[in-house]
Amino acid sequence: MDSQENNKLEGKTPEAKDKTKDTPQSSIAATQKISQASQPRPAVVEFKDVTKTYNPGRKNSYTAIKDVTFVVEDIPDMGEFITVVGPSGCGKSTVLRLIAGLSPQHPPTNGEVKVFGLPVTGPGSDRGMVFQSYTSFDNRTVLDNVAFGLECRGVKRKERYDLARHMIHRVGLDVDTDQYKYPHELSGGMRQRVAIARTLILKPRIILMDEPFGALDPTTRLHMQDLLVGLWREVEATVFFVTHDITEAVYLGDRCFVMSSAPGTLLRKIEVPRPDRPAAAMQREKDFQDTVYELRDIIENLEEGRD
Ligand SMILES: Nc1ncnc2c1ncn2[C@@H]1O[C@H](COP(=O)(O)OP(=O)(O)OP(=O)(O)O)[C@@H](O)[C@H]1O
Ligand SMILES: [Mg+2]
Numbered sequence: 001m002d003s004q005e006n007n008k009l010e011g012k013t014p015e016a017k018d019k020t021k022d023t024p025q026s027s028i029a030a031t032q033k034i035s036q037a038s039q040p041r042p043a044v045v046e047f048k049d050v051t052k053t054y055n056p057g058r059k060n061s062y063t064a065i066k067d068v069t070f071v072v073e074d075i076p077d078m079g080e081f082i083t084v085v086g087p088s089g090c091g092k093s094t095v096l097r098l099i100a101g102l103s104p105q106h107p108p109t110n111g112e113v114k115v116f117g118l119p120v121t122g123p124g125s126d127r128g129m130v131f132q133s134y135t136s137f138d139n140r141t142v143l144d145n146v147a148f149g150l151e152c153r154g155v156k157r158k159e160r161y162d163l164a165r166h167m168i169h170r171v172g173l174d175v176d177t178d179q180y181k182y183p184h185e186l187s188g189g190m191r192q193r194v195a196i197a198r199t200l201i202l203k204p205r206i207i208l209m210d211e212p213f214g215a216l217d218p219t220t221r222l223h224m225q226d227l228l229v230g231l232w233r234e235v236e237a238t239v240f241f242v243t244h245d246i247t248e249a250v251y252l253g254d255r256c257f258v259m260s261s262a263p264g265t266l267l268r269k270i271e272v273p274r275p276d277r278p279a280a281a282m283q284r285e286k287d288f289q290d291t292v293y294e295l296r297d298i299i300e301n302l303e304e305g306r307d
Helices: 027-038 092-100 142-152 157-170 188-200 218-235 246-252 286-306
Strands: 045-054 062-072 081-085 110-115 127-130 206-210 238-242 255-259 266-271
Touching: 045 092, 062 092, 062 110, 062 266, 081 092, 081 246, 092 110, 092 127, 092 206, 092 238, 127 188, 142 157, 142 188, 157 188, 188 218, 218 246, 238 246, 246 286, 255 286, 266 286
Parallel strands: 081 238, 081 255, 127 206, 206 238
Antiparallel strands: 045 062, 045 110, 255 266
16 A cells, blocks of 8 residues: 555644754754755665465464555654554554564565665664563663663663663653662553663664553553653654554554554555644644544444455
């Protein structure tokens, strides 16, 4: 399916969306940016006719996704926020883990998965993943969990702790009271803040989030959505965010990928307005709710059309 088939609900194209930063630049930096912009940039992620069959050739062989094709372009100074929705079992996690290069989803059975123009051969530091389940190390404090990736990279203790404390603060935890806590001493929302901090501290250019807020209560979820939007604007990364919540998909996304049930195919790529107000305020507005209903109708029609 190509971009012409996108159903544009509202809003601007990603290319035209406002920048939130207004950083003064020297003329040298500006010249560099112009020359970078004029060079062709490889796509951030590209799927070409990607099919994944688990246990091929066996009795329990199962095709989870079929002929999935999409491109996420590299837009200078901003990352695109892609939300992925679809019925349970349609292959959303399979798509994310193929981008991450994690087995057994990687390698695909057919087709090609490319990141920054190169075929994915396994996990890499350009990609970071946040899962629904809380994935911190139980025997490490918040500080050591957040600093873990830097420790693996050989960053010296003082530097990694300084960076980790900064990150703990950025995700809205209290450095003084929370840094020495263990995961079992944290609420679900706090644990997901730690998981986000652990991923972002490594500055991945692609952030893969698999239902990260699925287990949170509605109020905490809204706070986490605001937090994520703020952090994403800062890091300018490309985000793939799987959710079952259409409201969340519309609020967070620049584009929403709608997948069909098994075998999962990519039915639509729908542009949605970028979040420009706090979640609780924006999600209450009529225009926003109309967009949610519109997307819901599209998904329902697509599902009915397949029966
Ligand atoms: N390692 C595996 N071996 C065999 N089958 C698998 C494996 N992983 C996933 N599957 C199957 O592939 C299909 C897609 O799974 P996937 O986890 O990608 O779906 P999903 O859309 O993320 O579902 P959910 O919304 O419930 O998380 C499912 O039918 C699942 O049983
Ligand atoms: Mg899943």
